[in-house]
Amino acid sequence: MDPVIVVGAGPVGLALALALARHEVPTVVLDEGTGLCPEGPRSVVLGSDTTALLTRLGYARAASDAARWDSFAVWRRRQEVLRVDLGRTPALHLPQHRLQRGLRDALTATPLVQLAPLSRVVELEQDRDGVSVRTRNPQDGTETWWRGSHLVGCDGARSAVRKLLKIRFPGRPAVDRHAVATVRVDLPFAGEARLHREPPWRGDREASARPLPDGLWRLDWRLPPGRPAPTEPVDPHATWPGIVTGDTLLARVKATLTGWCGELPRYDLLAAADHTAQQRLAARFRSGRCFLAGDAAHLHGALGMQNLADGLRDADNLAWRLALAWHLPPHAGGPQPGGALLDGYEAERRGAVGARLRAVDQTMPLLRPLRGWQQTRRSLLSGSFRKHAPLLADGQLGSGRFGGAPAYPAAPSGVPGRVPVQRGAGRGTTLSELLPATAPGVLVPDLPVLAMDGAADQLHARLGGTFLLLLVAPGTAVWSAQHWLGAGLMPRLAEVATALPVPAEVLVTEEYPGAAPHTVLLIRPDGHLVGTTQGCHAEGLLALADDARGGPAPLPGTPEPAA
Numbered sequence: 001m002d003p004v005i006v007v008g009a010g011p012v013g014l015a016l017a018l019a020l021a022r023h024e025v026p027t028v029v030l031d032e033g034t035g036l037c038p039e040g041p042r043s044v045v046l047g048s049d050t051t052a053l054l055t056r057l058g059y060a061r062a063a064s065d066a067a068r069w070d071s072f073a074v075w076r077r078r079q080e081v082l083r084v085d086l087g088r089t090p091a092l093h094l095p096q097h098r099l100q101r102g103l104r105d106a107l108t109a110t111p112l113v114q115l116a117p118l119s120r121v122v123e124l125e126q127d128r129d130g131v132s133v134r135t136r137n138p139q140d141g142t143e144t145w146w147r148g149s150h151l152v153g154c155d156g157a158r159s160a161v162r163k164l165l166k167i168r169f170p171g172r173p174a175v176d177r178h179a180v181a182t183v184r185v186d187l188p189f190a191g192e193a194r195l196h197r198e199p200p201w202r203g204d205r206e207a208s209a210r211p212l213p214d215g216l217w218r219l220d221w222r223l224p225p226g227r228p229a230p231t232e233p234v235d236p237h238a239t240w241p242g243i244v245t246g247d248t249l250l251a252r253v254k255a256t257l258t259g260w261c262g263e264l265p266r267y268d269l270l271a272a273a274d275h276t277a278q279q280r281l282a283a284r285f286r287s288g289r290c291f292l293a294g295d296a297a298h299l300h301g302a303l304g305m306q307n308l309a310d311g312l313r314d315a316d317n318l319a320w321r322l323a324l325a326w327h328l329p330p331h332a333g334g335p336q337p338g339g340a341l342l343d344g345y346e347a348e349r350r351g352a353v354g355a356r357l358r359a360v361d362q363t364m365p366l367l368r369p370l371r372g373w374q375q376t377r378r379s380l381l382s383g384s385f386r387k388h389a390p391l392l393a394d395g396q397l398g399s400g401r402f403g404g405a406p407a408y409p410a411a412p413s414g415v416p417g418r419v420p421v422q423r424g425a426g427r428g429t430t431l432s433e434l435l436p437a438t439a440p441g442v443l444v445p446d447l448p449v450l451a452m453d454g455a456a457d458q459l460h461a462r463l464g465g466t467f468l469l470l471l472v473a474p475g476t477a478v479w480s481a482q483h484w485l486g487a488g489l490m491p492r493l494a495e496v497a498t499a500l501p502v503p504a505e506v507l508v509t510e511e512y513p514g515a516a517p518h519t520v521l522l523i524r525p526d527g528h529l530v531g532t533t534q535g536c537h538a539e540g541l542l543a544l545a546d547d548a549r550g551g552p553a554p555l556p557g558t559p560e561p562a563a
Contacts (some may be wrong), residue, residue: 002130003028003114004322006506007161009035011044011096012294012311015036015156018057018313021112022464023323023525028146030119030135032155037104041271042096043210043218044308044437045398049405049443049527051092052460053316054099058106065141066092067211069193072397074389077198082389084397091193091397093210093218098306119144124151124164126289150322152291154311157278159296165287171280175302175360177223178275181253184216185267191200192258195304201259204252208304208396209260216270221252230391277301278358285346291318298353302360303367304395305402310353313405313526316464318345320525324502324549338431340550352406359401363391408441408528437513440531444523450476451506452494459509460527466503466546467530468523469493472512488511489518492536500545503511524548 004020006013009031017027046054046066054062068090074082101348109114116135122143123134131151136143161168187209195208200532206222251296258264280299285292294311301307321341394400435442446460449470462468471493490506497504504522512521515532522530524546530548533540 001326002147002149004132004326005030005133005146005151006149006154006161006430007133008154008156008294008296009104009115010154010294011035011099011103011308012315013152013310014100014107015053015057016152016154016293016315016319017113018103018110019319019464020323021110022057023319023327024112025319025323025326026112026114028114028116030121030133030146031115031117032120032138032214033117035104035115035117037097037100039095039097039271041218041273043183044090044094044096044099045210045306045396045403047093047309047398047403047405048089048314048446049328049460050309050398052446052463053312053529054102056461056464057103057558058109059099059102062094062099062102063092064456065098065213066094067213069211069397070164070191072193072195072198072393073189074195074392076201076385076389078200081197081386082393083393084390084393086397088269090476092192093212096214098213106230116144116146116315121155121160121164124161124290131289140240140268146378149326149347150289150291152293152322153296154294154315156295157280159292161290162292162296165197165290165292167287167292168283169280170283171278171357173278173280174276175364176277178277179223179249179252180275181249181269181274182212182216182271183219183253183257183267183269184214185257185265187217187257187265188217189260194394196260196290199259200255201255203255207256209256210350210396219253219256220275221256269521275301277305279360281350281354281357283458283513285350286342291342291345293349295320297349298357300353300357300360302364302395303392303402305356305360306395306398309398310349310356313352315527316350316545317349319464321345333482334477342550344550346410352408355406356402363388367391383401407435407439409435409445410437438515438519438521438529438532440529442519442529444470444529445513447509447512449509451507459523462505462507463527464525466505467500467548468521469497469504469506469523469541470512470523471506471508471518471519472510472515472521473508474510476508476510489520492538493520496536496541500542502545502549504545522548 003026006027006029006276008016009029014028017029020027051062064347070086070090072084073080116158118137118139119132119135120138122136125132131148133146153159154287155161191211193210197206201208204221208220212218253269254264257267278299280296283295293314295307299307325342394402437445444456449457449459451457471489493506497506518535519532520536521532523540524530531544
């Protein structure tokens with residue numbers, strides 16, 4: 001079968017290609033650029049789920065390439081309003097160019113991914129059997145036709161794929177504007193990220209400092225409104241001359257560093273840019289055999305939210321679905337447009353991102369810095385800034401409603417639907433955290449597990465390939481594998497795994513939160529729970545597997561039975 005075509009060689013496109021390679025699906029990555037990853041101020045805060053994803057994709061040094069935050073503090077004027085001690089789960093802050101280079105290095109280990117630089121998409125056609133793409137070399141004008149089974153547009157906010165598919169990209173074009181700089185400096189709060197509202201020095205409404213590796217810091221300043229909002233989506237980090245260059249930027253850097261240090265320390269300004277936080281959501285994430293992911297599908301960045309982290313979750317969600325469809329036997333004629341398996345990507349990911357955008361709309365009026373009688377009125381009506389400050393930590397730390405891993409609960413129809421916003425929930429309260437660990441759709445916790453060969457591992461390290469059948473069996477850790485592999489439920493569970501309509505691996509764990517002994521959990525390749533049965537209930541597990549692949553009917557593309 002033809003490979004999957006991925007348009008865009010940013011972190012999301014590269015992650016998707018690596019995820020598909022784990023499923024033995026070949027890809028062609030069309031890169032409009034030359035493949036270079038220049039250094040810049042863009043960065044991402046990684047949660048535990050995205051860190052685990054990058055590690056199993058082959059970017060094993062993701063954690064060591066990042067800076068660790070031990071705490072996060074919110075200040076207002078001259079007082080500390082909130083401090084979050086991160087303890088054993090520090091936040092990881094990674095420069096985007098390091099992330100992109102790490103993923104490119106991982107691609108060299110697989111022959112299943114072909115990188116095609118200088119390939120700008122100019123035409124797209126799809127038919128019953130696949131997708132055809134025409135690209136043009138921006139340097140010499142030569143053109144090439146490519147053929148693929150499916151196509152995924154990971155080509156950024158100005159996505160050519162989205163425009164060729166005529167998918168609308170509505171939203172708010174300018175929610176927040178920030179100046180961003182990378183500075184080498186010693187600050188008196190090493191290992192701590194800080195957000196400072198209404199700082200005591202003049203000229204800034206809000207400033208933040210986030211540690212980066214190698215003694216670097218990312219500094220952000222929220223800029224006042226005034227520039228006309230763009231009518232078309234823009235690169236979220238496009239530079240606006242006159243705002244982050246020359247005397248204006250230097251004055252900001254000096255005032256901020258002096259305010260935090262008491263005097264101006266020695267510093268080196270390495271990079272600067274302008275960041276426009278938009279809120280946009282594509283009207284569709286799928287059109288036939290074509291899909292959108294990352295910045296091409298959604299934009300959000302207000303309150304420190306991490307659109308790139310959600311783009312990585314897009315890739316993780318879509319990869320296993322495309323792999324199931326791609327691996328249909330040749331006589332099936334190839335997967336056809338439609339079907340709940342591939343539609344589930346849009347239902348889940350568009351619903352999850354839409355919930356984040358709604359949460360920002362609800363919360364922004366509580367968190368925007370106000371002055372005078374407006375501040376007094378807001379405090380009387382909705383509580384003090386201190387009460388709502390924990391919400392700021394969610395965006396900056398990639399946790400809670402603004403950044404944590406979503407859950408994908410099933411709608412009444414059985415197809416995963418939108419994730420509702422939990423009104424009144426505080427910091428760290430994602431739906432995955434509010435629901436019990438045995439609720440369908442939650443991201444499973446990382447636990448010690450044993451494989452069928454007796455090898456010890458972590459649950460999240462086994463994700464990304466097949467489905468997982470996880471048996472809760474207390475005592476297995478102290479027994480030899482030879483004892484329990486042929487005893488109890490294990491032989492029957494191994495038989496059921498081979499009979500499922502999806503590839504599955506059997507694992508065993510001592511305990512699982514909220515699950516009784518002998519519970520069997522079916523887990524998707526992206527780590528979200530399909531459901532549970534008590535004991536090795538073959539019919540129940542078969543029904544769960546059918547639900548995960550879009551229903552008991554044949555997969556998309558299977559020929560209709562003869563009349």
